[in-house]
Amino acid sequence: MFQRNIGDVILEVQGISLSFGAMRVLNNISFDIRQGEIRSIIGPNGAGKSSMLNVINGVYHPQEGTIIFQGERRAEMKVHEAAAQGIARTFQNIALFKGMSTLDNIMTGRNQMMKSNLLQQAIYWGKAQKEELKHRKVVEEIIDFLEIQAIRKTPVGRLPYGMQKRVELGRALAAEPEILLLDEPMAGMNVEEKEDMSRFVLDINDEFGTTIVLIEHDMGVVMDLSDRVVVLDYGVQLADGSPDEVRNNQAVIDAYLGVAH
């Protein structure tokens, strides 16, 4: 195996509790994420994994607990601020822009870096065009990386599921994020598609040093890819550690791995 390049803690979740009305979805969850690692969150359906990602990127506001991001305690933020802070994500139920092409979808991922104003874009020649070309080049690299050249101009609504998952990864990648949150990127895929996706995740982590938080149900994939794993079960944190530690944890075996999935 290659040398893992894992740095300091980049994001720390401390005592997070989240409720919707009377329902407690997350109960006193604490873990940290280190720079450059692949950090998985696993747990049965309804465990609160997706909710945890929504807390991390500021869509859900927990009632208790704090998040320390890049050394600073993070204040409650608006939904659109996560992108500016360098947090990008994909969604469990693909959230692409269905009427737009693959290319345009991935280009939207770079909206934070687009600086030309409305007037410049109206005239197009000059600054707006230069900017378009510059970002188009990066997006083309992403398209090559994800091997989706052939569907560049296809409206994503017409693409098969596996391809849509890839385009969504491309859109998140286009933001050049510090932390990439992947919510079940391989769900519903066949073995080959899973292998491709695993390779992309590893390559992103390896080549760009992107920190990745991964939610995945396929235990084989999780154990292969992850540096560390957090296990949730109905909002409660059962375990946190290396794949081996988690695999051998009795509470996890009882509550989760023992159950057929």
Add this chain to the structure above:
Amino acid sequence: MIYREAGEFKSSYQADQAILTIRQDRWFIWGLMAFAFLVIPAISSEYWLTTIMLPFLILGLAALGLNILTGYAGQLSLGTGGFMATGAFAAYKLATAFPELNIVIVILASGLITSGVGILFGVPSLRIKGFYLAVATLASQFFLIWMFNKFGWFTNYSASGVISAPPMSVFNEILVTGPHATPVAKYLFVLTLVVLLTLVAKNLVRSNIGREWMAVRDMDIAAEIIGIPMLSTKLKAFAVSSFYCGVAGALWAFLHTGSVEPLAFDVNRSFQVLFMVIIGGLGSIMGAFLGAGFIVLLPILLTNAPHWFGLNIAVDTISHIEFMVFGILIIFFLIVEPHGLARLWQITKEKLRLWPFPY
């Protein structure tokens, strides 16, 4: 296989990002431009220019404005008429308060003023969507028309209530408004403005702002999570859209009818422009003009067609037929082809690209 992109290899992303990437498309557009600027003025009768071409171009521009808001940014609006009225009255106030102002400036400034009004009425769109937003914009439609009727200031306290556009000229001598302006001068003036503004719209929708609009339209929560600010993106759509509607309203009053009256911009106008967008194609620039052409031409066709076949149908019957045809078409396009005529055109082109081989 005559119409195709094969053999045209793009050596740069710049070439690939051009507005028209297929050579035949470029020829088509240049041909169309030559036809519109040279042939139509030469061969058209006064009747054609004033009763068909002017309304077609001006309403096409309004439809383009609405399509930016509804088709691209996904914000349904029934306030088009109100925004057109704002443009018309803004132009009237500007032209009478500053008679020395150039007509181009007057019209563009009216567009900007309408932008401001559009932004104001766009603020609720942050909170309300779809049907409720449509109702809110409908309220703004009624409010604006009521306001222009109610306050004499807008009509310079004219006693009759009918106010006519003052004569104005371009290049110091060519009259484009008022009773002495020639139809050809009016037509070329409107055509030039419409072509330039269409180019601007095309530029916007292929830039970052266009993608942000479509992202908000297709899935607003995902758009927000990738960092697109909801309010400013929606307000920009309202601003740009209202600019186009305002310019269209000013052109309608100054160059088409020659008089400024709120009745020309009532709620029927809002629906008419919305139908143009639906029939022409939501989210398509060409669709706005296809829809406008269709809706301007259909009544004329229906009025004249019976004569060609030697039939004699009463005028009111024809207008009933017209309503029925519109109704059926709108239902057809809403259910079967929400992307309208523009999409049908595109499918034809895709078929043509493969022709004569089915694969």
